Amino acid sequence: MGAKIYPFKVRNAEGYGLVLRFEDQSNSFTHGFECGIIWQKLKDKQVIDRETINTENKEQIQQMAEVHHRIAEFEDIADGWTILTIE
Numbered sequence: 001m002g003a004k005i006y007p008f009k010v011r012n013a014e015g016y017g018l019v020l021r022f023e024d025q026s027n028s029f030t031h032g033f034e035c036g037i038i039w040q041k042l043k044d045k046q047v048i049d050r051e052t053i054n055t056e057n058k059e060q061i062q063q064m065a066e067v068h069h070r071i072a073e074f075e076d077i078a079d080g081w082t083i084l085t086i087e
Helices: 026-041 055-067
Strands: 048-054 071-076 081-086
Touching: 026 048, 026 055, 026 081, 048 055, 055 071, 055 081
Parallel strands: none
Antiparallel strands: 048 081, 071 081
């Protein structure tokens, strides 16, 4: 069975849309996927400018930034969400 792809026009009340539904809906998978994206950006020496992350990933992302000799700045914005900046 192929992946279900949802168009951006499908949005919830807050305006967020689902592009791809992962079969594994666990928090650990979600957090790992998010960290993988951040890791690739760090590896590619990209600037991360005010990206929203899961607050539970702050410590892991801080460690990742340190490995790449970068400084991570965090701004808690809402229950469970944080803004990340790494220059």
